[in-house]
Amino acid sequence: MKEEIGAKNYLSPLPVTLVGANVGGKPNYIAIAFVGAVDYSHVSISSARNHYTNAGIRENGTFSVNIPGTDLVKETDYCGMVSGKDTDKSAVFETFYGELKTAPMIAECPVNLECRVVQTLEMKIHEVFIGEIVKTYCNEEVLENGGVDFAKVDPILFVIYGKDYWSFGRPFARGWNVGKELMR
Ligand SMILES: Cc1cc2nc3c(=O)[nH]c(=O)nc-3n(C[C@H](O)[C@H](O)[C@H](O)COP(=O)(O)O)c2cc1C
Known part of the structure; x- marks a missing residue:
């Protein structure tokens, strides 16, 4: 039996960026x-129009998406509670810049996506910025055979409508592979 629980966006868990x-x-x-993966070279981020961040993204047409590990949960939560309108958050992390020069990235985050805005979608409360990934930066210690080992990144996960931060699980099957058993 199914129970109807309203029209809720339960696309969860999602990484907190x-x-x-x-x-x-x-x-x-x-x-x-x-946050969403649009395709291999584009991401979407949805940020309420009145956030301080939005003014900067509009101003420069650039932003970064940084993936914190669970070791940065306090700093991440802080950046989700305090607005740049009232508090200077520039020194919470060590900042570095890449090719675009205006998209600040976080040295402490193991993965950083440097993005240029290619489209903006105006929703009722949020602005959805679609960013083309211009460069991806990664800490050496989370690289494994040329790719990112997400067990080492240890991302923070979040369930929409929930309050808890979750941590990543373990791989249990291989994509484009495990379903082969059902191919006839
Ligand atoms: C875990 C977490 C996730 C959040 N996700 C979003 C989000 O996806 N979109 C959004 O507009 N605000 C989100 N927020 C709220 C903003 O991070 C928060 O309002 C922040 O203080 C705004 O900062 P700013 O005014 O400096 O831009 C989230 C907060 C937390 C704690």
């Missing part, structure tokens, strides 16, 4: 869980 933008020439970081 830290999105970086320069606002008035200074780095600002915001926790964003409404």
